[in-house]
Amino acid sequence: MNIKEVQDEIMRLKKENDICILAHSYQAHEILEAADFKGDSYALSKMAASVPNKTVIMCGVRFMAETVKMLSPEKKVILSCPEAGCPMAEQMDRELIEGIKPQFEGYTVVAYINTTAELKTVCDVCVTSSSAVKIVRAIENDNILFIPDCNLGAYVAAQIPEKNIRFLQGGCPVHASVTRKQAEYAKSLHPDAKLLVHPECRPEVAQLADYIGSTSGIMDYAVNSSDKEFIIGTENSIAEHLQYECPDKRFYPLSKDFICPNMKATTLMDVLGCVKGIQGEEIEMSGEMISKARKCIDKMIELGG
Ligand code: 13P
Ligand code: SF4
DSSP states (O other): HHHHHHHHHHHHHHHHHEEEEEEEEOOOOHHHHHHHEEEEEHHHHHHHHOOOEEEEEHHHHHHHHHHHHHHTTTTTTEETTOOOOOOOGSSOOOOHHHHHHHGGOOOOOEESSOHHHHHHTOSSEOOOOTTHHOOOOOOOOOOOEEEEEEHHHHHEEEEESSSEEEEEEEEOOOHTTTTTHHHOOOOOOTSSEEEETTTTTTTTHHTSSSEEEEEHHHHHHHHSSOOOOEESSHHHHHHHHHHHHOTTTTESSOOOTOOTTTOOOOOOHHHHHHHSSSSSOOOOHHHHHHHHHHHHHHHHHHHHH
């Protein structure tokens, strides 16, 4: 079967079996083409709450499939590739946060959505990269403990200097590995290009950027800009998708190593296996876990609009 035939078979089977496919923007082009909805973490969370289908397949990483399950517990939720986790989401667990909470009495605990469902049970509100500034600003409390990504946290704190925002040491190993030297080198190779970076990057990289935003924010900026060249400071799939979308513009990866192996773990054949019902992992969560963890997702949607 060629790619088009596999995609056609996926389309036929998902219709026949009442399946919706959600795909994060870091997925491969051929998967995005077969998906019903694509977007950043925030857009997918909102979509998850409203899709009518009995089954949802999440092409992304585990915390994204858990979020879908929490928002739609009655649905069958399948993670397309069971090995696809987010290393950042595994950095902190419930016990750690419970243990340090007494040192942060009176603080609102804000969890990046890239956390496990279990950790969310002891947090107050979730954020995504595209909604973090808006949500932290909307929280009535001025004392915030922001976990786990201190780079995203530093970005939020810089936008809201009037709040006391504290961090723990965590972050995305893929984004945080990119150095200022690499960003300077990319800029020297492409002096006319605008540098667009994700807030999971180190502050010294973000300082060089013309725009800082989520995966969708970066894509929207590049599509709507009158500029013609861009250095893309996030997972390299975004540079590829933009090149498909805007053939008259040029997109350069900030680094050739800007690759998230977990986001790249799902293949189109895995998606075919999922719609056939022979692959993927069904997300199972207890009712108690869902009701405790969901509160901070609901709060995110309430404050994020
Ligand atoms: P977005 O919130 O921009 O979709 O990012 C998710 C993510 O995992 C970035 O590494
Ligand atoms: Fe997690 Fe980073 Fe991969 Fe995003 S890019 S899924 S934060 S490891």
